[in-house]
Amino acid sequence: MKSMTWLTRLMLPYWRHIILALILSALTITSHIGLMVTSAYLLARAALHPPVLDLMVTIVGVRFFGISRAVFRYLERYVSHDVTFRVLSQIRVKFYQGIEPLAPARLLNFRSGDLLSRIVADVEIQQNLFLRVFAPPFVALLVLLGYGLFLARYDTRFSVILAVCFLVGGLGIPWAIKGLSRGVGRQLVDLKAELNTQVADTLLGITELVAYGRVQAYLDEIQRTDKELLGQQRRIARLSGLSSALMGLIANLGLWLVLVLGIMLVENGKLSGVNLGMLALGTFSSFEALFPLALVPHHLEKNRAAADRLLELIEAEPAVKNNETLSPKPDGLDLVFTDLCFRYERDEPWALNHLSFRIPKQGKVAIVGPSGAGKTSVVNLLLRFWEYDEGRIDLGGHSLREYTQEDVRCFIGVLTQRTHLFNATIRENLLLAKPEGTEEELIQASQQAKLHDFILTLPQGYDSYVGEGGFQLSGGQRQRLAIARVLLKNAPILILDEAMAGLDPLTERAVMDEVYQLMEGRTTLVITHRLIGLEKMDEILVLDHGQIVERGNHEELLRQEGLYHKMWVTGAGI
Numbered sequence: 001m002k003s004m005t006w007l008t009r010l011m012l013p014y015w016r017h018i019i020l021a022l023i024l025s026a027l028t029i030t031s032h033i034g035l036m037v038t039s040a041y042l043l044a045r046a047a048l049h050p051p052v053l054d055l056m057v058t059i060v061g062v063r064f065f066g067i068s069r070a071v072f073r074y075l076e077r078y079v080s081h082d083v084t085f086r087v088l089s090q091i092r093v094k095f096y097q098g099i100e101p102l103a104p105a106r107l108l109n110f111r112s113g114d115l116l117s118r119i120v121a122d123v124e125i126q127q128n129l130f131l132r133v134f135a136p137p138f139v140a141l142l143v144l145l146g147y148g149l150f151l152a153r154y155d156t157r158f159s160v161i162l163a164v165c166f167l168v169g170g171l172g173i174p175w176a177i178k179g180l181s182r183g184v185g186r187q188l189v190d191l192k193a194e195l196n197t198q199v200a201d202t203l204l205g206i207t208e209l210v211a212y213g214r215v216q217a218y219l220d221e222i223q224r225t226d227k228e229l230l231g232q233q234r235r236i237a238r239l240s241g242l243s244s245a246l247m248g249l250i251a252n253l254g255l256w257l258v259l260v261l262g263i264m265l266v267e268n269g270k271l272s273g274v275n276l277g278m279l280a281l282g283t284f285s286s287f288e289a290l291f292p293l294a295l296v297p298h299h300l301e302k303n304r305a306a307a308d309r310l311l312e313l314i315e316a317e318p319a320v321k322n323n324e325t326l327s328p329k330p331d332g333l334d335l336v337f338t339d340l341c342f343r344y345e346r347d348e349p350w351a352l353n354h355l356s357f358r359i360p361k362q363g364k365v366a367i368v369g370p371s372g373a374g375k376t377s378v379v380n381l382l383l384r385f386w387e388y389d390e391g392r393i394d395l396g397g398h399s400l401r402e403y404t405q406e407d408v409r410c411f412i413g414v415l416t417q418r419t420h421l422f423n424a425t426i427r428e429n430l431l432l433a434k435p436e437g438t439e440e441e442l443i444q445a446s447q448q449a450k451l452h453d454f455i456l457t458l459p460q461g462y463d464s465y466v467g468e469g470g471f472q473l474s475g476g477q478r479q480r481l482a483i484a485r486v487l488l489k490n491a492p493i494l495i496l497d498e499a500m501a502g503l504d505p506l507t508e509r510a511v512m513d514e515v516y517q518l519m520e521g522r523t524t525l526v527i528t529h530r531l532i533g534l535e536k537m538d539e540i541l542v543l544d545h546g547q548i549v550e551r552g553n554h555e556e557l558l559r560q561e562g563l564y565h566k567m568w569v570t571g572a573g574i
């Protein structure tokens with residue numbers, strides 16, 4: 001119910017368009033009825049050979065309704081689709097606004113295929129909301145009232161027949177179909193999402209699946225879901241056929257009843273014979289408004305299921321509450337961690353346990369430690385991706401919580417092992433760091449990252465495409481592009497999170513100089529499990545199970561012969 005209230009609220013601003021679409025829809029059916037009524041009347045009257053002039057008004061009526069039906073149908077489609085797409089765009093905007101604060105912490109709970117399914121399929125389904133759920137009952141009611149009044153002019157019993165048919169066809173059949181199709185709408189939405197998730201998972205991991213010979217197993221899984229989905233789609237197709245047949249039955253029954261009553265009235269002299277065909281055909285065509293009602297409950301269930309999935313994301317609590325007030329002015333940009341404790345979930349062990357350290361302005365600190373020690377968690381907290389539980393992080397003399405997330409991220413440039421490159425041009429990928437960056441700034445950053453000369457060798461230069469994930473570039477070129485991005489952003493604090501991991505030794509050595517250059521004049525935090533080049537650090541913190549177990553510079557730590565020394569001799573320094 002909550003999701004439907006949410007959707008209805010999104011539709012409310014377009015109430016004028018909605019009313020217009022409903023009126024146009026009713027006018028389209030009215031024109032259809034009018035065409036049938038005037039045509040039948042014309043045929044009946046013409047059979048009596050009256051003077052042609054007597055038929056002129058009816059002939060004009062036939063022409064008018066023939067044309068107006070097409071015009072109203074066009075206008076109705078135009079306005080109702082316009083409303084639908086406006087509402088869809090609203091849903092998309094709300095959805096993006098809702099999920100933005102969830103990234104990345106809360107979105108990790110969702111599989112990427114499932115997220116994609118929500119963003120695309122669950123939003124798309126909402127185009128049925130107005131066209132197939134809200135509009136048909138209103139239009140049917142308008143037609144019933146309008147045509148019912150017209151029939152009442154001849155005999156109120158015609159109106160009663162019409163009302164009974166509309167009651168059975170508009171309420172009875174949808175109620176029966178609802179019983180038979182219960183759960184199908186929700187299952188269709190869930191199965192489609194599951195199928196999308198499985199396909200996305202398989203595509204993302206195709207290299208591993210091929211390498212381990214597991215492609216067939218995954219394809220079987222996809223086929224199983226697809227078969228289940230097909231089964232549900234067949235079920236709804238059968239029900240759709242059944243509902244059309246039942247509606248057809250009601251329409252024919254209605255026609256027959258009107259004819260029987262009409263013949264009796266003609267025999268009693270209470271109805272002119274020329275009106276008989278007109279009333280019968282008019283009634284039959286009014287049932288056009290009934291047909292879409294049969295599947296309203298099914299579409300409603302489908303829309304609710306999809307909207308529930310959208311709301312689940314929109315209403316999820318972000319991991320970090322953004323500070324709504326203005327950020328304070330930082331004083332000096334020192335970074336201070338005081339007795340900091342953090343865990344990802346309430347019942348999990350601490351990922352960071354009473355961590356205290358300080359990086360003075362332009363200081364250089366490295367955090368090293370074995371896998372799972374908590375190194376990346378420090379970065380996650382600094383970038384405000386997650387909220388810390390106890391202790392403090394201060395930036396420039398103010399708690400990190402006093403800054404808005406955007407402002408914190410403005411102070412920090414990050415270079416990681418997995419910098420994402422978009423399937424766009426080199427220029428667009430660089431400007432991500434500074435959309436308003438000038439050509440000179442772009443070239444300067446690329447020159448400093450030793451990327452400029454390579455870019456000039458490309459036929460399109462800065463406008464060359466890098467391919468999905470930057471696959472048209474080598475590992476070193478990708479990393480240089482990432483360095484150029486950070487240079488362009490020119491943030492005073494720099495985080496290097498395993499920035500060299502994954503590069504071959506030659507490339508690593510070649511990129512190293514640019515990275516050192518990047519560190520010049522910046523407060524730097526280096527996160528690594530490889531002890532390479534750490535001699536230049538002011539302080540090295542050795543983290544294990546979320547706690548600082550050793551600290552000092554490279555020489556001091558080697559002398560301590562503790563974990564750092566062990567990591568050094570076992571090869572982490574190579």
Ligand SMILES: Nc1ncnc2c1ncn2[C@@H]1O[C@H](COP(=O)(O)OP(=O)(O)OP(=O)(O)O)[C@@H](O)[C@H]1O
Nearest residue numbers: 108344345351370371372373374375376377378529
């Ligand atoms: N999103 C998450 N949800 C729950 N626990 C997590 C999450 N990310 C990390 N952890 C846990 O937190 C602890 C610290 O992880 P973290 O990624 O900070 O370690 P790390 O030192 O960076 O490891 P690595 O060098 O392998 O990247 C680990 O026990 C890990 O399992």
